[in-house]
Amino acid sequence: MDYDALCEVQLDELRKAGNYRVFAELERKRGAYPHATRFVEDATEQVTVWCSNDYLGMGQHPAVVGAMHEALDAFGAGAGGTRNISGTTHSHVLLERELADLHGKEAALLFTSGYVSNWAALGTLAGRLPGCVVLSDEGNHASMIEGIRHSRAERQIFRHNSPEDLDRRLSALDPARPKLVAFESVYSMDGDIAPIAELCDVADKHGAMTYLDEVHGVGLYGPRGGGVAEREGIMHRLTVIEGTLGKAFGVVGGYIAASASICDFVRSFASGFIFTTALPPAVAAGALASIRHLKASGVERARHQERVAKVRRRLEAVGIPMMDNDSHIIPVMVGSAHHAKLISDRLLAEHGIYVQPINYPTVAKGTERLRITPSPVHSDDDVDRLVRALSDIWSECALARRAMAA
Numbered sequence: 001m002d003y004d005a006l007c008e009v010q011l012d013e014l015r016k017a018g019n020y021r022v023f024a025e026l027e028r029k030r031g032a033y034p035h036a037t038r039f040v041e042d043a044t045e046q047v048t049v050w051c052s053n054d055y056l057g058m059g060q061h062p063a064v065v066g067a068m069h070e071a072l073d074a075f076g077a078g079a080g081g082t083r084n085i086s087g088t089t090h091s092h093v094l095l096e097r098e099l100a101d102l103h104g105k106e107a108a109l110l111f112t113s114g115y116v117s118n119w120a121a122l123g124t125l126a127g128r129l130p131g132c133v134v135l136s137d138e139g140n141h142a143s144m145i146e147g148i149r150h151s152r153a154e155r156q157i158f159r160h161n162s163p164e165d166l167d168r169r170l171s172a173l174d175p176a177r178p179k180l181v182a183f184e185s186v187y188s189m190d191g192d193i194a195p196i197a198e199l200c201d202v203a204d205k206h207g208a209m210t211y212l213d214e215v216h217g218v219g220l221y222g223p224r225g226g227g228v229a230e231r232e233g234i235m236h237r238l239t240v241i242e243g244t245l246g247k248a249f250g251v252v253g254g255y256i257a258a259s260a261s262i263c264d265f266v267r268s269f270a271s272g273f274i275f276t277t278a279l280p281p282a283v284a285a286g287a288l289a290s291i292r293h294l295k296a297s298g299v300e301r302a303r304h305q306e307r308v309a310k311v312r313r314r315l316e317a318v319g320i321p322m323m324d325n326d327s328h329i330i331p332v333m334v335g336s337a338h339h340a341k342l343i344s345d346r347l348l349a350e351h352g353i354y355v356q357p358i359n360y361p362t363v364a365k366g367t368e369r370l371r372i373t374p375s376p377v378h379s380d381d382d383v384d385r386l387v388r389a390l391s392d393i394w395s396e397c398a399l400a401r402r403a404m405a406a
Contacts (some may be wrong), residue, residue: 019359024348027109030060034377038354047352048382050372051263055220055328057377058250063289064355068251071285079278083110083267087278092113095284098291099243099255102218107263110255110284112242112276114215115143118252120272121242122147122182122211125262126155128269129178133397135166136195137183144182144213160187163198170206179208185228186216191361196227196229201238209239219248220328221299225294245283249290253279303376304328311374311383319392319401323369330372331358332390334399336348340368343393351389 014020023147025039026047034049034057058064071091079087092296093112097110111117122144126134134155148155159165166181173179181195181203196212214227222230227243229235247252256266267273275354294300308328315332324330334340338371340357347353355370363369372386394401 013286014331015264017360018341019361024354024356026354028059030065033057033060034375034382036354038348038352045352047348047354047386048378049355050355050378050386051370052373052375053216053247053248054293055248055373055375056250056304057183057375058219058248058290058294058300061250061290061293063293064250064286067289068286070281071282075281077282078280081277082275083147083278084274086145089278089281089284091281091284091288092278095288095291096255098288100257102224102291103225103230103241103257105241105257106260107256107286108255109263109267109273110253110279111273112253112279114242114246114254116241116272116276117244117256118143118213119147119150119250120271121240121256121266123150123272124266124270125151125209125211125240126153126180127151128265129153129180132178132180133173135179135181137161139187139190140182140184141188141213141215144184148182158299161192161194163195163202166199167202167205170202170208173206178207179203180211182211182213183206184213184216185221186214186327188216188329189331189358189369190323191325191327191331193228193326197234197237200234204237210237211240211242211261212238213242215242215244215247215254216245216327216329219290219294220304221339224293224296224299225291225301245287245290249285249287249294251283251290253283253287289351300376304374307383308379311372311378311386314383314387315390316402317386319403320387320394321400321402322388326375330374332370332372334368334370335366337365337368339397339399340370343390343397344370346393347389351385 027037036047036049038047040198058238066390081087094107097098118347127131132153134153136148137157138157158169186193217227221228240258242256245251272341323333337359346359358371359368386393
């Protein structure tokens with residue numbers, strides 16, 4: 001049996017469909033981000049990154065880098081094991097306290113990534129609460145879907161951002177059964193924001209727990225960076241808030257914040273927590289410094305929102321079609337996997353602009369796009385070059401435009 005050949009058949013299908021992923025080999029430069037060095041065979045070239053989830057540039061912030069240097073020098077490289085054997089350090093404890101405070105909860109629990117925190121927490125809560133039914137928004141991230149699937153609990157998918165459909169589904173369930181409603185605050189591909197308060201109203205009406213994924217909200221929204229729920233003053237209404245350290249906070253890792261009992265429950269039963277090595281103390285120290293800085297400083301958030309608004313205005317002025325939303329994510333709608341990859345390749349090769357194409361299965365076929373994420377460290381010149389290059393390539397590809405702004 002030629003197993004390599006079996007693999008290549010399916011890889012060829014991806015290539016023919018335009019969905020094969022090619023990684024850009026980049027080297028970020030502290031102090032120069034969003035500019036980076038791209039490695040192409042034996043040569044290098046300079047590029048500007050427009051698709052990073054390091055939304056605020058905190059991955060290069062002096063407070064974060066300094067804290068990581070200090071922790072590395074003081075504690076060494078690794079945690080030494082799983083949290084329950086030898087990997088719980090003072091840095092982890094301090095970070096969990098800071099995260100609990102950020103979200104107004106009794107406790108928090110760290111994981112190695114946001115994907116793992118969703119997979120482990122949802123899988124454990126839904127799987128071990130007797131007879132639990134999960135109500136999951138149809139737009140939820142793959143990590144949430146996998147966690148719910150792993151739980152083997154009964155699950156229902158409610159229409160995206162629809163309190164009405166959620167209410168209809170919950171009304172048909174036995175009031176005595178445990179119920180968990182899982183949804184996101186900011187959806188990463190369309191950039192739309194959930195009606196959190198309305199979903200909580202429905203969940204409260206039916207005695208259901210609420211599980212909010214804030215990975216694309218933490219650091220970016222709210223007076224202290226607690227996310228969309230903090231901005232709207234409703235963090236106390238969520239049973240569990242899940243977040244990441246790998247996006248706006250600029251490092252890596254995931255977490256949940258909830259009551260002490262729920263965090264202890266997940267800590268005690270989640271295999272994704274119990275059996276994996278803890279985050280390095282230096283990473284925890286960097287995350288702690290990032291969270292503390294963004295709790296006190298609104299400068300980065302204000303500049304970020306200004307940059308997002310500017311890019312939107314400029315793209316609208318030249319008729320580039322975008323998906324409308326109220327978040328920081330700018331989906332430029334292409335509608336073809338072939339054209340999305342072509343535009344991405346030409347931006348990189350001809351203009352030194354890096355924006356990854358987003359194709360199926362991440363988004364539905366026919367909704368292929370470029371996902372642009374402005375940051376506070378993108379300059380006016382960066383914006384000018386992006387808009388000019390994208391507009392030129394759009395014309396050369398003869399793609400439809402929106403009506404030009406006056």
